[in-house]
Amino acid sequence: MKKAITASLFIFWAVVTAILTAGLVFYGKGQNASPGANSTGTQPAASVSLGPTGTLTLNMAEVAKHNKASDCWMVINNKVYVLTQAISTHPGGAASIITFCGQDGTQAFATKDLNPSRAHSSFADNLLNNYYLGDLNQTLTGQQLNSAQTNINSSTSSNANSLGENEREND
Amino acid sequence: MRIWLKNNLGWLFILILALAPMILWSAMTPLSSRFIDLMTTLTSLGQLTGLIGTVLFSLNLVLASRHRYLEKFFFGLNQAYFNHHWLGGSAFILLLFHPLLLVIKYIPLSIALAAQFFLPLPFDIAKSTGILALALMIVLLWLTFYIRPRYQLWKTTHKFLGLAFWLASLHVYFIPSDVARSLPLRIYMLVFIVLGFLAILYRTVLNAGKKKNLQ
Numbered sequence A: 001m002k003k004a005i006t007a008s009l010f011i012f013w014a015v016v017t018a019i020l021t022a023g024l025v026f027y028g029k030g031q032n033a034s035p036g037a038n039s040t041g042t043q044p045a046a047s048v049s050l051g052p053t054g055t056l057t058l059n060m061a062e063v064a065k066h067n068k069a070s071d072c073w074m075v076i077n078n079k080v081y082v083l084t085q086a087i088s089t090h091p092g093g094a095a096s097i098i099t100f101c102g103q104d105g106t107q108a109f110a111t112k113d114l115n116p117s118r119a120h121s122s123f124a125d126n127l128l129n130n131y132y133l134g135d136l137n138q139t140l141t142g143q144q145l146n147s148a149q150t151n152i153n154s155s156t157s158s159n160a161n162s163l164g165e166n167e168r169e170n171d
Numbered sequence B: 001m002r003i004w005l006k007n008n009l010g011w012l013f014i015l016i017l018a019l020a021p022m023i024l025w026s027a028m029t030p031l032s033s034r035f036i037d038l039m040t041t042l043t044s045l046g047q048l049t050g051l052i053g054t055v056l057f058s059l060n061l062v063l064a065s066r067h068r069y070l071e072k073f074f075f076g077l078n079q080a081y082f083n084h085h086w087l088g089g090s091a092f093i094l095l096l097f098h099p100l101l102l103v104i105k106y107i108p109l110s111i112a113l114a115a116q117f118f119l120p121l122p123f124d125i126a127k128s129t130g131i132l133a134l135a136l137m138i139v140l141l142w143l144t145f146y147i148r149p150r151y152q153l154w155k156t157t158h159k160f161l162g163l164a165f166w167l168a169s170l171h172v173y174f175i176p177s178d179v180a181r182s183l184p185l186r187i188y189m190l191v192f193i194v195l196g197f198l199a200i201l202y203r204t205v206l207n208a209g210k211k212k213n214l215q
Helices: A002-026 A060-065 A106-111 A122-131 A142-170 B002-007 B009-028 B038-064 B068-073 B077-106 B111-117 B125-147 B151-159 B161-174 B183-214
Strands: A055-057 A071-076 A079-082 A132-135 A139-141
Touching (some): A002 B077, A002 B111, A002 B125, A060 A071, A079 A122, A122 A132, A122 A142, B002 B009, B009 B068, B009 B077, B009 B183, B038 B077, B038 B183, B068 B077, B077 B111, B077 B125, B125 B151, B125 B161, B151 B161, B161 B183
Antiparallel strands (some): A055 A139, A071 A079, A079 A132
C-alpha cells in the first residue's frame, strides 16, 4: 500500500507542479484563457459531415459528437444550440458550459447547475436564441445547416460582449 | 465457496457499497456519451474516482469507529485495523487522481485555466473546499505513512481527517456535478456523509464519554 501511495503522490505532485509552473509561465503571454474564441473573433458554428442524403439529423448521437470546447453543441429544452462561441463570454465561467458540451444541459441551464438552483436571467434566455441550430431530432438539409451557422456567427459576434455585461448586472 | 464468502464478507460489503454510486452515475446518462472520446472518458473517470473515493473515505471513518459489531464483522480488532489501513490508502489514491483526471480536459484549451483549477479561490467555495480537503489529507497521511510521529501525537493529527471529511462533504454537496443533478446519487452520497459524521461523533464524543466513565 505504501508503494502505491508513494507512486500516486509522485504522479500527483509531478502533474500539479508541471501545470502550475506552465500556467504561471504562460499567464499573460498570449495564452488564451477563453477557449471559445479564436483569432478572428468568429468561429465555425459547427463542423459536421452530412449523411448520404445530404441531410443531418440533430439527434443525441450527433450532439454527443460535438463535446469539445472548440466544437460545443448542447441540447436545452429539446432544442440544439451551438455554444462554442458562448464559452468565451459566459459570465459563469467556461467550465460550466464545457461540462455539458455534447449533452442535454436543460437542467443545468434551468438551475445554473447550482444547488440550491438559480435561474438564468430573461436576457440570457433571449440571448440563447442566437445560438439556436434546430430542434432535437429535426433533419436539416445542407443549405438549412449553412444558413443556421451563418445566423449563429453573425448574431453571436455582435452580441458577444453584451452577454457578460448584462448577465453580471442581472446577477 | 461458503467459507471464502464468510471470510471476505466485510470486503464484499465494502466493494458493493463503493461501486453502487457507479451504477447510479451510469444510469444518469447513456454510457456511450460518457466514454465517447479520450477527454470525456478521463473526465468520467475523474468523476468516478471522486464518488468512490468519498464513499471509501466515509466507510473508513465507520471502520475506525471501532464498534464491536464491526470488529466481529472483520474478525477482530487487528484485522479491522488492517482493513482500515488498506481502505484509507485506496480512498486516498482515488481522491488524488480525482483532480488529475478532471484537469486534463482544460489543458488543450488553456494551460492558465488548467492551473487555475488547482488554486483555491475565495469566490468558488465549492471547489476551494475540495482543494483544502485534499491538501489536508495529503499532509495528515504524509505524517501517517512517512513521518510516523509518536503515537499520541499521530493520534491527535489523525483526528483532523474528520475536518478533511467535513471539507470534502461540502465539496461533494455544493460543487455543480452529477451529485447535484441526480437525486438518487445525491441521497446516496448524503447517506455516506451522514454515516461518516456519525462515526466521527461516536469515536470522539461517545467513546471519550465512555473512557471518562471507566476512569
